[in-house]
Amino acid sequence: MSALDGVPFKVPNGFLTSTELLPGPELSVPACRELLLGSMFLSYLSACDRLLRQGYEEGLVEEAMEMFQFSESQAGEFLRLWEQFSDMGFQQDRIKEVLLVHGNRREQALEELVACAQ
Numbered sequence: 001m002s003a004l005d006g007v008p009f010k011v012p013n014g015f016l017t018s019t020e021l022l023p024g025p026e027l028s029v030p031a032c033r034e035l036l037l038g039s040m041f042l043s044y045l046s047a048c049d050r051l052l053r054q055g056y057e058e059g060l061v062e063e064a065m066e067m068f069q070f071s072e073s074q075a076g077e078f079l080r081l082w083e084q085f086s087d088m089g090f091q092q093d094r095i096k097e098v099l100l101v102h103g104n105r106r107e108q109a110l111e112e113l114v115a116c117a118q
Helices: 029-053 058-067 072-087 092-101 106-117
Strands: none
Touching (some): 029 058, 072 092, 092 106
16 A cells, blocks of 8 residues: 555546557568577677787687687687687697686696697
C-alpha cells in the first residue's frame, strides 16, 4: 500500500498516449539469420582491426582468429606468445603447434619448446 493511493492526479493531455499496439517490424527467419551473420562479420572485422593495430601481421591475425573460432582474446594471447617465442628463436611452425596443444598456456608451451630444442 502506498501513501499516494486514492490521491487524484491530473495528467496534462500532452502526456496521454494511445494504448493501441504499434505493428512491429516484420522479420523472416532468413532476414534474422542475415542480420546475425552480418553483425558477426562486423565484429570479426573489428577484432582483426584491433589486433592489426597492435602490429601483428595480417595473415597471422586471420589465422589466429580462425584457429580460436573468432575469439579476439584467445587470438590476441596466441599472437602475443607467438611473438615472444619467435623472438626467442624458436621455429614458427613449432610455436603454433605447441601453443595449440597447450591452449596458450605459456609455461607449458615454453617447457615443450625448450625440451624439443635440446
